[in-house]
Amino acid sequence: MSKPARPGAAPAAGTQPGLVVAGFGRHVLVETASGERVICHPRGKKNQALVGDRIRWLPTQDEGTIEKIETRSNLFYRQDEMRTKSFAANLDQVLILIAAEPEFSESQLTRALIAAEAERITPIIALNKSDLSEPFGRAWTKLAPYRAMGYRMLPLAVKPKFDAAENAAQTAELMELLRGKKTLMLGPSGAGKSSLTNLLIPQAKVLTAEISQALNSGKHTTTSTTLYWVDEARTTALIDSPGFQEFGLNHIQPMQLATLMPDLKAHAQNCKFYNCTHLHEPGCGVISEVNLAGGQGSISASRYRLYSELFAELSQERRY
Numbered sequence: 001m002s003k004p005a006r007p008g009a010a011p012a013a014g015t016q017p018g019l020v021v022a023g024f025g026r027h028v029l030v031e032t033a034s035g036e037r038v039i040c041h042p043r044g045k046k047n048q049a050l051v052g053d054r055i056r057w058l059p060t061q062d063e064g065t066i067e068k069i070e071t072r073s074n075l076f077y078r079q080d081e082m083r084t085k086s087f088a089a090n091l092d093q094v095l096i097l098i099a100a101e102p103e104f105s106e107s108q109l110t111r112a113l114i115a116a117e118a119e120r121i122t123p124i125i126a127l128n129k130s131d132l133s134e135p136f137g138r139a140w141t142k143l144a145p146y147r148a149m150g151y152r153m154l155p156l157a158v159k160p161k162f163d164a165a166e167n168a169a170q171t172a173e174l175m176e177l178l179r180g181k182k183t184l185m186l187g188p189s190g191a192g193k194s195s196l197t198n199l200l201i202p203q204a205k206v207l208t209a210e211i212s213q214a215l216n217s218g219k220h221t222t223t224s225t226t227l228y229w230v231d232e233a234r235t236t237a238l239i240d241s242p243g244f245q246e247f248g249l250n251h252i253q254p255m256q257l258a259t260l261m262p263d264l265k266a267h268a269q270n271c272k273f274y275n276c277t278h279l280h281e282p283g284c285g286v287i288s289e290v291n292l293a294g295g296q297g298s299i300s301a302s303r304y305r306l307y308s309e310l311f312a313e314l315s316q317e318r319r320y
């Protein structure tokens with residue numbers, strides 16, 4: 001009998017390397033070294049393999065079992081009201097896709113950025129629908145503080161109402177950023193995630209249908225996280241996680257939060273107390289920056305409000 005898969009455990013004899021390219025519940029689709037795809041089941045109750053995981057698997061009749069999950073370089077979580085679950089691993093970067101319309105939520109954006117910072121992953125912010133010039137201008141302005149924080153940001157028109165010369169250039173710039181990397185794409189409903197997937201991976205719809213057929217006995221599902229190769233050489237990957245709502249941040253300590261927000265971090269070193277929560281302490285560098293006359297400071301009132309709300313949320317989650 002083989003031992004249950006455990007991250008970092010020694011591989012069992014006869015196992016083969018593979019990459020998890022889709023996940024549905026406890027079953028995953030594994031891509032073999034030669035590019036074939038096999039459904040694999042986990043051995044044991046724990047250690048669910050995630051999209052992006054490098055694994056060792058063992059063939060059974062027409063399927064396989066996962067014998068080992070290689071050590072992960074990072075791990076991403078999502079959360080709903082009920083609980084936090086991990087859903088993707090070993091990412092190189094995160095593409096946060098938002099749009100001129102519907103108006104993006106600064107809270108959702110901030111949460112996604114914090115989750116990326118916590119895993120030391122570079123986030124890219126893409127603002128879609130640059131063809132809608134008026135709302136686009138407003139949204140671009142709203143993003144000014146995030147550009148000032150140093151985040152990589154680019155305009156995009158994935159599926160413009162009217163084609164313009166710059167659309168192709170914007171897509172090309174994005175492609176340049178994605179090249180050779182595994183990128184998790186996320187964003188609110190209506191931002192253009194499926195449009196972007198279809199643009200970069202024209203066969204995505206067919207692949208998705210095949211995957212849900214294979215993993216879910218033909219029942220249509222949109223809840224699986226899927227890794228799509230953008231190029232034939234399989235060096236550039238886009239990971240789509242439909243139904244995405246919120247990043248799971250419960251694993252983050254409240255006292256860690258300010259170090260994951262570059263605008264706050266820059267002023268936290270001026271605090272009088274080393275364990276300052278930046279909520280009420282005298283001599284707090286963060287609070288004095290927020291209170292600079294006329295809102296001239298580099299920490300906006302809305303970012304500071306998000307910080308205090310998240311601080312309260314993370315302090316509560318810890319109790320159960």
Ligand SMILES: Nc1nc2c(ncn2[C@@H]2O[C@H](COP(=O)(O)OP(=O)(O)OP(=O)(O)O)[C@@H](O)[C@H]2O)c(=O)[nH]1
Pocket residue numbers: 128129130131132156157158159160161187188189190191192193194195196243
């Ligand atoms: N004007 C304009 N509309 C766009 C652009 N890109 C996408 N859209 C439209 O925006 C709407 C939403 O696009 P989707 O690709 O379905 O967005 P999504 O993020 O996948 O949304 P969900 O499936 O709800 O998560 C569609 O009607 C698209 O045609 C763009 O660059 N410009």
Ligand SMILES: [Zn+2]
Pocket residue numbers: 268271272276277278279281283284285286287
């Ligand atoms: Zn402080």
